[in-house]
Amino acid sequence: AADPATNEEGPGLAVYDPGFVNTASCRSSVTYIDGDKGILEYRGYPIEQLAESSSFLEVAYLLIHGDLPTKEQFEQWVHEITFHTFVHENIKGFMQGFRYDAHPMGMLMASVGAMSTFYPDASNIMDPDNRHLQVVRMIAKMPTLGAWSFRHAQGKPYVYPDNALSYTENFLSMLFKMSEPRYAADERIIKALDTLFILHADHEQNASANAVRSVGSTQVDPYSAVAAGVGALFGPLHGGANEAVLRMLRRIGSIENVPSFIEGVKAGNERLMGFGHRVYKNYDPRAKLIKKATEDVFEVTGVNPLLKIAQELEKIALEDEYFVKRRLYPNVDFYSGLIYEALQIPPEMFTVLFAIGRTPGWLAQWLELVQDKEQKIARPKQIYTGQRGLSFTPSEQRW
Ligand code: ACO
Numbered sequence: 001a002a003d004p005a006t007n008e009e010g011p012g013l014a015v016y017d018p019g020f021v022n023t024a025s026c027r028s029s030v031t032y033i034d035g036d037k038g039i040l041e042y043r044g045y046p047i048e049q050l051a052e053s054s055s056f057l058e059v060a061y062l063l064i065h066g067d068l069p070t071k072e073q074f075e076q077w078v079h080e081i082t083f084h085t086f087v088h089e090n091i092k093g094f095m096q097g098f099r100y101d102a103h104p105m106g107m108l109m110a111s112v113g114a115m116s117t118f119y120p121d122a123s124n125i126m127d128p129d130n131r132h133l134q135v136v137r138m139i140a141k142m143p144t145l146g147a148w149s150f151r152h153a154q155g156k157p158y159v160y161p162d163n164a165l166s167y168t169e170n171f172l173s174m175l176f177k178m179s180e181p182r183y184a185a186d187e188r189i190i191k192a193l194d195t196l197f198i199l200h201a202d203h204e205q206n207a208s209a210n211a212v213r214s215v216g217s218t219q220v221d222p223y224s225a226v227a228a229g230v231g232a233l234f235g236p237l238h239g240g241a242n243e244a245v246l247r248m249l250r251r252i253g254s255i256e257n258v259p260s261f262i263e264g265v266k267a268g269n270e271r272l273m274g275f276g277h278r279v280y281k282n283y284d285p286r287a288k289l290i291k292k293a294t295e296d297v298f299e300v301t302g303v304n305p306l307l308k309i310a311q312e313l314e315k316i317a318l319e320d321e322y323f324v325k326r327r328l329y330p331n332v333d334f335y336s337g338l339i340y341e342a343l344q345i346p347p348e349m350f351t352v353l354f355a356i357g358r359t360p361g362w363l364a365q366w367l368e369l370v371q372d373k374e375q376k377i378a379r380p381k382q383i384y385t386g387q388r389g390l391s392f393t394p395s396e397q398r399w
Contacts (some may be wrong), residue, residue, distance in 0.1 A: 012381075012384065014381045018044060018381050020205070020210070020336040022227055024205075025205065025210065025213070025378070026205070026213060026368075026369065026372070026375065027372070027374070028204060028205070028365065028368055028372065029043070029066070029368070030042070030043065030063060030202055030204065030361070030364045030365055030368060031202045031203060031204040031361070032044070032204075033119050033203070033204055033279055033280075034117065035277070035279035035280045035281055035282065036281055036282060036284060037099065038282035038284065038285050039278060040203075040285045040286065042049070042059060042061065042063055042201065042202055043062050043067070043357050044065055045062065045068075047198075047199065047285055047286065047289070048285065048288075048289065050062075050198055050288045051195050051198050051199060051358075054198065055194055055198075055280075056167060056194045056197040056198050056201070056296060056357070057074075057077065057081060057167050058074060059076065059197075059198045059201050060077075060081075060139055060201065060359075061073070061077050061359070062204055063201060063360045063361055063363075063364040064135055064360055064363060064367065067187060068368070069319075070296055073143075078167075080136045080140075081136055081139055081167065081306070081344075082140070082142045082167075083140070083142070083163075084136055084137050084141060084165045085140045085141065085144055085161035085163060086142035086144070086160065086161055086388030087111075087141050087144050087145065088216075088378055089134075091115070091116070091118060091145075092148065092158060093112060093186050094110075094111065094114055094153060094156075095107055095145075095148055095149065096158075097112055098110075098152060100152075100153075100155060102149075102152065102153065103152065103153075104149035104150055104153055104349055104352045105119040105149075105230065105233070105234040105239075105351050105352055105355070106153060106231055106234070107145075107148075107306065108142075108145055108146055108149050108352055108355060109227050109230040109231050110227075111145045111149070111232055111235065112138075112142075112146075112223055112226050112227040113223060115137075115141070115223040115225035116221045116223035116224050116227075117140075117216065119134065119221075119223065121133075121135065122134045122221035122222060122223055123220075123221045125219060125221065125222070125370050126370075130369060131222075134221070134222050134223070135222070135363045135372040136368065138171050138222065138223070138226060138359060138363060138396075139359055139363065141358055142166075142355065142359045143161075143167070143170065143171035143174065144161055146349075146352040146353070146355065146356050147159065147171055147173070147175045148174070148175030149352060150175055150345075150346075150349050150352065151174075153197055153346075153348070155243065156178075158173075159173060159174045159177045161173075161174060162174075162182060162183070164182070165182075166190065167182075167194075168190050168194040169183075169184075169185055169190050169335065171193070171356070172185045172189070172190065172193065173185075173343070175307075175343075180303060186300045188296045188297065188299060188300050189297060189301075190301055191296065192294075192296050192297045193295075193338060193343070193353075195290075195293050196256060196293065196339065196353065197353075197356060197357035198357070199289055199332065199357070200286075200332070200353075200354050200357030200358050201292060201357055201358065201360050201361050202358070202360070202361025202364065202365070203358075203361065206238070207232045207235070207237075207238045207362060208229040208230070208232035208233040208238060208239075208358065208362065209229065209234070209361060209365050209397070210226040210344060210356065211229050211231065211232035212225045212226060212228060212229040212362045212365060212366055213225075213365060213366070213369050213378065214228070216369050216370065217369060217376070217377045217378040218367045218377055218378075219370070222363065222366050224358065225250040225362075225366055226362050226363070226366070229248050229355075229358070229362045230355050233351055233355055233358065234351060237386065238356070239351035239354045240334075240350075240351060241273060241274060241331070241333040242333035242334075242336045242337035242340070242350050243276070243337060243347040243348075243350050243351075244273040244274075245273045245274040245310075245333055245334055245337045245338075246332075246337040246338070246341060246347060247273075247347075248272075248273045248274075248307070249306040249309050249310055249313075249338075250306065250347055252309050252313075253309075254309065255308055255309055255312045257317065258309060258312045258313055258316060258348040261313075262313070262316050262317065262320065265322075265369060266320070266322045270321075272313065272317060272328070273333070274310075274330060274331055274333045274335075274337075275317060275323065275328045275329065275330055275331065275334065276326070276329075276330045276331065276342070277329075278330065278377070280331065281327040281329075282327070282329060283329040283331050284329060284330060284331040285332065286331075286332040287330040287331055287332055287334055288328070289338050290332060290334075290335040290339070291330075291335050293339060294307065294335045294338055294339050297342050297343065298342060301342040301343070304338055304341060305340055306321075306338060306341075307338055308340060310334065310335065314330055314334070328334045332377035336350070337349065337350060363386075373392035
């Protein structure tokens, strides 16, 4: 419609909603969140039950297929994933070409993108069997690529997958194994890391899922779409908060400094990292479960002194009017960094672990997108604020 002030044609019927705060970009049956009540469900199953009694690969099956597997289906699924853990030697060569100090997330993003060149069959996205093959390949190979990006930064030789190990223990082996015989981790550590993968497996239309959908809506192959998701997750506003929590705890230094730190937060000097969430205006259900995993890990590794500072911060904040009024509670990142640190995983790897966990969610949403007949190419409108109808003068007459 024409703008009455200028008589110019406007954008027609359009909603201006930067960041899609109020706009649903798709219909989805993968993940349900009720931020006010602190509810998170994958395919209808509460996250608490899945974290307690399921495994990451079973959750991956659930997200991808929409339902829990039978025993035979699960065995077949694990077999397929295990079969595909190795990556092409030339991808290894490609990764070895990165600078010695390359960020592991940059390496992961590039190598996931590179997979589209190694599997040109992946562009055949209309064939369900073919889609399934790419989904299996990607879930299987993410830990290999993630672990190799870590070994690269450490200047250590890459460790090949050990397919006699479980998905999560195999990842730990590729991260830490230094010599024969087989790498073995404490069961409590494997369970805690597996739980962290479950808790990160999907979170409906977060920035990286939105990136996967946006790129995937062009009908490109899934490696290119997931590489975009890894890129989105790389950003500090999305995947990087747990690293910021760790830095904050180190800076606070001791329990005695917690009250003055909180006063600084209330005065607006800085934010209490790991607190608050765009969607959760209640305790993030994942934070509760991570707190439990933290205790299990510290049983094995010994308590990190930063835990005491984190607990004191939480105790004070949950009783303080400033945080109560604004409904600020611990989010998923408040404790996860502490676990990763206890496992001797350096901060720049935190987001890589997030990406491995989030891969089934990205793929479940990609599968949903490519099969949704109503879905269109992601092409939002804009509100144009620039000039119009200028007359161009060639450079020789302007200069
Ligand atoms: N510490 C102190 N005050 C805070 C915090 C915090 N962590 N978070 C929000 N607030 C305050 C704001 O200052 C604001 O106060 P005001 O009303 O007096 O101005 C009010 O709470 C609302 O804050 P918004 O920024 O409008 O809330 P929004 O929903 O946009 O932000 C966000 C959510 C970005 C997560 C925010 O809470 C934050 O910055 N938290 C710290 C960073 C963090 O932990 N990020 C991880 C999120 S989880 C994830 O991505 C996996």
